[in-house]
Amino acid sequence: MKAKKPTKPKKPTIEIILERYPRHPQHLIGLLQDVQAAFNYISSENLNLICDYVGVPITQAWSIATFYKSFSLEPKGEHEIKVCLGTTCHLKGAERLIEGCERDLHVERGQTTGDQRFTLDTVKCVGACAEAPVVMVDNNYLGQATLISLKDQLKKL
Amino acid sequence: MKKIKDVSEFQELRQTLLAAYDPDQPVARVCLGPGCLALGAEKVSQTFKSALKKKKGSFKVQPLIKATGCHGFCSQGTLVSLAPLDLMYVRVKPEDVPEIVETSLIKGKAVERLLYSDNGTRYKSAAEIPFYRAQQKIVLKNVGVVDPLDIQDAIRSGAYQSMAKALLEMSPDEVLKTVEVSGLRGRGGGGFPTGYKWRRAAENARENPGPAYLIANGEEGDPGAFMDRAIMEGDPHAVIEGMIIGGFAMGAHEGFLYVRHEYPIAIQHLSVALQQARALGLVGKNILGTGFDFELHLHRGAGAYVCGEETAIIASLEGRVGEPVVRPPYPVEEGLWNRPTVINNVETWANVPHIVNMGADSYTNLGVPQSTGTKIFSLVGKVKNSGLVEVPMGISLGTLVEGIGGGVPGQGRFKAVQTGGPSGGIIPYELRDITSEGVKQEPAKAVPDEKKGLSVDFDSMAKTGSIMGGGGMIVMDDHDCVVDLARYFLRFLHEESCGKCLPCRLGLQGMLGFLDNFARGQGTPEDIDALESLGQALVDGSLCGLGRSAPNPVLTSIRYFRDEYLAHIVDHKCPAGVCRDLITYSIDPETCDGCGLCAKHCPEACISGKKKKLFTIDTAACIRCGVCREVCPVDAVLVA
Numbered sequence: 001m002k003a004k005k006p007t008k009p010k011k012p013t014i015e016i017i018l019e020r021y022p023r024h025p026q027h028l029i030g031l032l033q034d035v036q037a038a039f040n041y042i043s044s045e046n047l048n049l050i051c052d053y054v055g056v057p058i059t060q061a062w063s064i065a066t067f068y069k070s071f072s073l074e075p076k077g078e079h080e081i082k083v084c085l086g087t088t089c090h091l092k093g094a095e096r097l098i099e100g101c102e103r104d105l106h107v108e109r110g111q112t113t114g115d116q117r118f119t120l121d122t123v124k125c126v127g128a129c130a131e132a133p134v135v136m137v138d139n140n141y142l143g144q145a146t147l148i149s150l151k152d153q154l155k156k157l
Numbered sequence: 158m159k160k161i162k163d164v165s166e167f168q169e170l171r172q173t174l175l176a177a178y179d180p181d182q183p184v185a186r187v188c189l190g191p192g193c194l195a196l197g198a199e200k201v202s203q204t205f206k207s208a209l210k211k212k213k214g215s216f217k218v219q220p221l222i223k224a225t226g227c228h229g230f231c232s233q234g235t236l237v238s239l240a241p242l243d244l245m246y247v248r249v250k251p252e253d254v255p256e257i258v259e260t261s262l263i264k265g266k267a268v269e270r271l272l273y274s275d276n277g278t279r280y281k282s283a284a285e286i287p288f289y290r291a292q293q294k295i296v297l298k299n300v301g302v303v304d305p306l307d308i309q310d311a312i313r314s315g316a317y318q319s320m321a322k323a324l325l326e327m328s329p330d331e332v333l334k335t336v337e338v339s340g341l342r343g344r345g346g347g348g349f350p351t352g353y354k355w356r357r358a359a360e361n362a363r364e365n366p367g368p369a370y371l372i373a374n375g376e377e378g379d380p381g382a383f384m385d386r387a388i389m390e391g392d393p394h395a396v397i398e399g400m401i402i403g404g405f406a407m408g409a410h411e412g413f414l415y416v417r418h419e420y421p422i423a424i425q426h427l428s429v430a431l432q433q434a435r436a437l438g439l440v441g442k443n444i445l446g447t448g449f450d451f452e453l454h455l456h457r458g459a460g461a462y463v464c465g466e467e468t469a470i471i472a473s474l475e476g477r478v479g480e481p482v483v484r485p486p487y488p489v490e491e492g493l494w495n496r497p498t499v500i501n502n503v504e505t506w507a508n509v510p511h512i513v514n515m516g517a518d519s520y521t522n523l524g525v526p527q528s529t530g531t532k533i534f535s536l537v538g539k540v541k542n543s544g545l546v547e548v549p550m551g552i553s554l555g556t557l558v559e560g561i562g563g564g565v566p567g568q569g570r571f572k573a574v575q576t577g578g579p580s581g582g583i584i585p586y587e588l589r590d591i592t593s594e595g596v597k598q599e600p601a602k603a604v605p606d607e608k609k610g611l612s613v614d615f616d617s618m619a620k621t622g623s624i625m626g627g628g629g630m631i632v633m634d635d636h637d638c639v640v641d642l643a644r645y646f647l648r649f650l651h652e653e654s655c656g657k658c659l660p661c662r663l664g665l666q667g668m669l670g671f672l673d674n675f676a677r678g679q680g681t682p683e684d685i686d687a688l689e690s691l692g693q694a695l696v697d698g699s700l701c702g703l704g705r706s707a708p709n710p711v712l713t714s715i716r717y718f719r720d721e722y723l724a725h726i727v728d729h730k731c732p733a734g735v736c737r738d739l740i741t742y743s744i745d746p747e748t749c750d751g752c753g754l755c756a757k758h759c760p761e762a763c764i765s766g767k768k769k770k771l772f773t774i775d776t777a778a779c780i781r782c783g784v785c786r787e788v789c790p791v792d793a794v795l796v797a
Contacts, residue, residue, distance in 0.1 A: 026476040029459055033418075067478045067655075069460030070418045087381035087575065087631050088537045090645050096783050103760050124462060124649070126419055127383030129537040129629075130231030130544050131195040139421070143195030146787055147758070 012038050014046050018053050025056045028064060032071055041072045077112040077119035079157055081137055081150075086125030088132035097133055098122060100147040118154075158308075160438035163446030164321055174313040183220035183262045184240045188301060190227025190391065191383050192544065193234035194422075197251070201235045204254040212258055220262045223310075226391015228301040230288055231544035233273060238283060238301075245283040246271040275563075288542045291561050295523070295531045296507045297547045300391030305426045308394065308433035316394040317439055319510035323402045324447045327513075332406035333359060336509065338517035340529035344384075345374055345465070345502030346577055346626040347702075348528070348615035354499055358489040359407040361497040369409040370493045371400050372470060372500040375416035375423065378462040379578025380649065382629030384533040385503040387545050389416065389423035392507070393430035397440065397453060399506035402513055404451045407499065412451065415470055417458040428455050462579075462653035466701050467492075467500040469655070480655045481701035502627070504533060524550030528614035532625070538575075538632040541566045553610040554589040558632055569634030573717075576618060577626025579646045579653075580706035582713030583639055584621045622713040624706070638735035639714040639721050644672040646710040654703065661704030664695040668711060675722060677738040678729035685722055689715055734796035737781045741797055744785075746771050748793035755785035755794065 017034045021027040031050045035042050042065055051061045065071040083089075083098040098109055101120050105113050112119040128134045131143030137153055161167045187193075187202040205222045228236040233247035237257065244267050246257065253271060260268050272279045273286055280286045304310045311317075323332050337352030362369035373396055377385040389396060400412045414431075416424050431453060434440040442450045461479045463469045469479040471493050492498025508530060512520045521529045528550040534557070537543045541563035548557060558564075558574065565571050571586040589610045611617060618625040633642070651665040671688045674680040692708030699705045715722060724730050731739040744755070744764075749771050756764040756772055763779050766772030774785070786794040 028476045029473065030456075030476075033457055033459060063478055064459075064476075067461065071459065085380070085649075087578070087629070087642075087645070090380075091538055091631070091633065091637050091642070093783065093787065096787065099782055100760070100784065123419060124378065124653075125380035125382070126191075127377065127386040128191040128195040129381050129383055129535055129631075130192040131234070132537065134195055141191075141195035143192070147784060148788065 014049055018049065021054075023054055025054050025060075028054050028056060028061060029068070032061070032065055036071055040076045041074055044073075047073075075112070075116070077116050079117060079138055079154075080119045080121060081135065081154070082121045082123040082126075083109075084124075084126045084128070084132070084134040084136070085122045086127075086129055086132065086134075088129040089125075089134055092132045094133040097135060097145060097147060097150065101150070104151070158433070158436045160436070161445065162438070164325055167317070167321060167445055171312055171318075174309055178313060179218060180241060182218045183216070183242070183265075184223060185220060185257070185262065186223045186225045186228075186238045186240070186301065188226070188228040188234065188236040188238075189224045190229075190231065190234075190301070190545070191386055192227070192231030193236055196234045198235040200251045201237065201249055201254060204251040205258070208254050208258045209262075212263065215263050220258075223304045224306075225302060226300045226305055227297075227387040227545050228283075229292075229297070229545040230273075230283075230286070230542065232542055233544075242267070243282045243284075245273065245280070245286070247273045287563065288544070288546075288561055291548065291552070291556055292546050293523070293531055293549050294547050295511050296388065296395070296504060296533060297391075297545070298511075299395065300387055303392060305391055305393055306429050308430065308437065311392070311394045311430075315514075316392075316510075317398055317434075319513040320398045320401050320405075320439070321445060323405055323513050324445055324449055329359075329406050329408060332402060332513065335517045336406065336512060339512045339520040340517075340527075341505065341508055341512060341520075342528065342615060343502055344504035344508070344532065344627070346379075346580065346624055348625060351501060351505055354489055354501075355403065355407055357487075358409075358497045358499045361490055362408055365497070367496055368411060369407055369497040369499075371403055371407070371409050371412035372467075372474070372493070372498060373400060373412070373414045373503050373506050374465060374467070374470060374500055375414060375420070375503045376458050376462075376465040376470065377417060377420070377503070377627065378465045378653075379580075379627050379629050381537060381575070381631045382535050382578060382627050384535055384545065384628040386420050386423055387533075388503055388507050389420065390426050393423075393427045394434065395507040395510055396427070396503055397430060397434055399509035400453060401440065401444065401451045402509050403499065403501070403506065405449055409499070410450050410452065412453045413474055413493075414453065414455045415458060415464075415474065416455065417464075418460055424455065424457055431455060461655075462649075463655045463701075463703055466703055468701070470500060471498065478655075480657045481703070483700060504628070525612065525614050527616055528625075532613070532628060534628045534630045536562050536630050536632070538630075539565050539569055539571075539634040539637065540632040548613070550614045551612045554613055555610045557613060557630070558586075558589070562632065565632070565634045569636060571632070572635050572637060573633045573639065575623075575631040575633060575642065575710070576629065577624040577706075577709070578629050579650050580624060580702065580709055581626045581629075582621065582623030582709045583633070583642060583717070584623050584713060585717045588621060588717075622716055623709065636733050636735070638731055638733035639718045640672065640675050640725055640731070641733075641735045643711045643714045644669070644676055647672055647707075650703065650707045654707075658698075658700035658704060660695050660698035661700070661707065664691060664699070664704070665707060667691055668695075668708065672711070675725045676731075676736045678725055678736075680726045682723060682726060684726070685715060685719065740781060741776050742774050742779055742781060742783075742785065743776070743795050743797070744772055744774055745793045745795050748791050750791055750793070752790065754788045754790065758784050758788045760784060 135145045235249045237246040341351040342348040464479040468481045473479040488498040647669045751769040763775040
């Protein structure tokens with residue numbers, strides 16, 4: 001990995017995130033979302049800190065963190081590949097794309113490569129149906145994707 | 158920006174903005190809608206800005222580059238429209254931009270090669286293009302026109318005028334009546350009368366004093382639909398304005414915008430719009446000096462399809478797992494924090510300012526008596542002109558798919574349309590010739606008659622066994638398998654079912670088991686009947702709308718395509734060539750030009766041959782992944 005990274009706003013610490021919210025169970029989801037956004041996953045330490053802060057048992061936070069799909073309890077890779085499995089994407093060969101990724105990256109959907117470089121995931125629909133099939137690589141949309149165009153895109157990273 | 162104290166300051170601001178507007182200033186609107194973005198529209202927009210810098214000094218009036226929301230004609234993206242020249246450029250690439258700047262923005266002429274052309278006709282203005290001609294843009298009027306990140310641009314185009322009208326010239330009850338008389342029905346798919354819902358909430362809040370809440374449902378989870386995404390990204394102020402008007406009508410002072418996390422741009426645009434509206438005092442305390450307060454919060458969804466269900470949204474907003482609860486009590490009785498709550502879809506809220514503006518009577522002139530107004534559809538799938546369309550309710554399915562959509566591309570043959578996502582159905586395309594009264598019209602003509610054939614409105618769509626739904630309309634051709642699609646929806650719902658009630662949790666699993674078998678060519682014809690009765694059990698026994706509507710895709714596909722099910726089970730064939738266990742791949746010796754791309758990309762290395770000679774597939778080793786078919790430049794890979 002090369003040390004060429006764009007300057008990002010400084011990562012907030014868990015303390016700073018907690019202070020954004022009043023101590024009330026109502027803010028459990030918001031806190032989990034902020035922690036997920038800042039650290040790309042929710043570590044068990046942070047989960048405990050959040051529970052203590054808003055005053056809910058760990059089981060409740062656990063059930064929320066596993067019910068909603070945007071939360072991950074494991075670290076994600078440096079880049080996220082999300083293959084859209086919306087209806088139009090399905091009709092236009094999304095399954096072929098995800099299988100191709102699984103073969104090339106030697107992981108299954110939902111998993112991260114051994115070198116922590118890529119996480120392969122699916123998404124239910126990104127709402128860019130007219131350009132199906134669509135793949136999101138980090139925050140970029142790749143429309144009318146083929147295995148070849150997707151490989152090219154990944155090479156550029 | 159300074160806070161606006163009263164309505165005269167607001168109108169003054171608008172007049173100043175209108176006066177500052179130069180009609181001769183060249184404006185290029187670059188579509189950054191969902192489709193164009195996926196085709197690299199951001200690069201086009203950036204290139205415009207840098208090209209303008211390079212040409213600094215060559216303009217009489219410095220042009221304005223606007224990054225806007227969706228223009229609609231997604232299959233022709235990236236779209237760029239120019240004013241005042243009234244030109245629409247299609248398939249614009251970054252390398253086309255310098256020519257557009259030189260020819261159009263400086264010299265005021267059209268770049269002919271970038272105009273849309275079809276059957277030898279070139280179209281200059283968007284309004285002339287067949288795709289746009291039959292549309293009627295009311296809710297989408299400002300989407301693709303205004304800069305969604307600039308409230309001044311929105312105000313110039315009329316944003317918050319309806320709010321001013323409601324707050325200053327109407328009583329809450331008058332607003333309520335207007336919405337009732339307008340006949341507006343929930344655009345999320347259910348089609349529940351909005352005015353009735355509002356009335357109930359207002360009454361409940363009065364009888365049981367305390368706060369009432371409003372929620373905009375932006376958890377657009379139906380796959381294959383992006384109407385709400387386009388509204389939230391392209392004209393966020395319309396949603397905010399609609400909710401403030403609703404708050405005034407119902408005596409509610411707090412609202413929540415609940416947006417799914419898969420829509421980061423919608424969240425960003427709404428957040429900016431909200432900030433700007435608050436800075437101007439259009440949201441918050443004492444709006445326009447009327448003494449009316451309305452606070453609005455933006456809430457990101459956390460990723461759960463079931464949170465499109467209203468009681469699940471409430472659970473999620475309260476910080477709980479999004480599990481639906483039994484109704485009654487309905488949210489208008491006991492909703493968020495047990496207070497009366499109105500939950501409307503984003504598109505429904507966005508209709509409200511237009512209803513207040515044009516009046517209920519004019520609004521009812523749009524559409525058909527029981528389904529008034531317009532509806533936005535995402536017309537996608539195997540259709541030539543795919544994109545976002547807004548049409549009056551009651552338009553015929555034929556006009557929508559063949560007229561606006563332009564028919565199936567290539568050699569395909571129309572087979573079916575899927576509406577309403579996982580809660581909707583798969584209806585055969587032949588139904589387009591059946592009117593709502595069940596009378597068969599003469600076969601479709603080249604240009605379908607707008608008034609004839611299946612009417613696209615809430616009630617006619619429900620009669621087919623499908624639903625109108627949120628607006629996803631996915632066109633299928635003869636290469637799409639209905640068994641596979643029904644199985645796809647079941648898998649989707651099985652994963653998204655919250656698991657609270659048994660019929661949905663186990664019923665979906667059981668139904669999926671049948672479909673998995675069918676896709677492998679297994680099962681008996683009796684299984685189809687068993688599947689139907691299991692589906693009916695879900696309809697009757699599930700707790701919430703997700704479970705109750707979950708069997709729709711299966712039940713409608715059996716109703717209309719039983720033969721295709723039988724082909725899988727009895728003949729062990731997938732007529733569309735989709736279900737993997739029932740197909741074989743081969744290479745057509747007539748067409749193959751021996752390029753060898755298939756062999757190069759075959760993951761199983763089961764294609765052999767010599768360059769410039771015929772290649773062949775080892776069927777025994779083939780996993781039917783379809784990669785060879787995707788890469789073949791001459792379409793020589795056959796599926797049977």
